[in-house]
Amino acid sequence: MMTNKEKILEIAKKNNGIILTNQVTEAKIPRAVLINMVNEEILFPVQRGIYVTDEGYIDDFYLLQARFPKGIFSHETALYLQGYSDRAPILPTMTFKYGTSTSRMKGEIRPVIVSSNFELGRIEIEKNGSKLIIYDVERTLVDLLKPRYDTDFEQFIPAIKRYTASKDKDINKLFKYAQHFGLEVELQKYIGGLL
Structure with a gap:
């Protein structure tokens, strides 16, 4: 069974390395998992509600x-x-x-x-x-x-x-x-x- 962290990374992988807070909410994953992933430098905040992985590419x-x-x-x-x-x-x-x-x-x-x-x-x-x-x-x-x-x-x-x-x-x-x-x-x- 996938952990919440793995679920978030899976969503990000399908989305060019980008994850939105509302995607986490829709997947019924606690937002605290996002915060932990930012603290662990697995995800990086781009702007409010938008995070990116190391390999992610953010288009304006x-x-x-x-x-x-x-x-x-x-x-x-x-x-x-x-x-x-x-x-x-x-x-x-x-x-x-x-x-x-x-x-x-x-x-x-x-x-x-x-x-x-x-x-x-x-x-x-x-x-x-x-x-x-x-x-x-x-x-x-x-x-x-x-x-x-x-x-x-x-x-x-x-x-x-x-x-x-x-x-x-x-x-x-x-x-x-x-x-x-x-x-x-x-x-x-x-x-x-x-x-």
């Missing part, structure tokens, strides 16, 4: 996802994470459901609040061995056309060009999203000459 995006688990990486950040932009975001953008308090996020991320369609286009990707929740590229491109979002067109234009040249593009899905958000005319302006 994963840390943000762990801190703000209700958020979905979006806009320029989603472009970067999916390889449609070479520019790493200085302040990553995450989208949250209406009603989420954003006061403690300021300075760490750029929160965007939506009242509906929060789940539309939500996917999970793996980046540097960590699982991240982001919007697919079609939703991302459409989100960047929304008038109330201050889009960086120096990133948007090359991204839409890369997208239209990509073998993975799904133009039907892109236009379906644009139609859903009432942005098909706007999208046509940018994509018309590229197809």
Whole structure:
């Protein structure tokens, strides 16, 4: 039978050497075991509720996802994470459901609040061995056309060009999203000459 320590290390092993306090709680392991493992230098605290083993690798995006688990990486950040932009975001953008308090996020991320369609286009990707929740590229491109979002067109234009040249593009899905958000005319302006 596995000891609690071994169980924690097993969870961490499956998670790139990272263990979250809530994973320990879900596994019904006393938190005291975590504290002992930190004291024994088996685990190292990274930030509140996040620990890493010696071999563990902590990705900044994963840390943000762990801190703000209700958020979905979006806009320029989603472009970067999916390889449609070479520019790493200085302040990553995450989208949250209406009603989420954003006061403690300021300075760490750029929160965007939506009242509906929060789940539309939500996917999970793996980046540097960590699982991240982001919007697919079609939703991302459409989100960047929304008038109330201050889009960086120096990133948007090359991204839409890369997208239209990509073998993975799904133009039907892109236009379906644009139609859903009432942005098909706007999208046509940018994509018309590229197809």
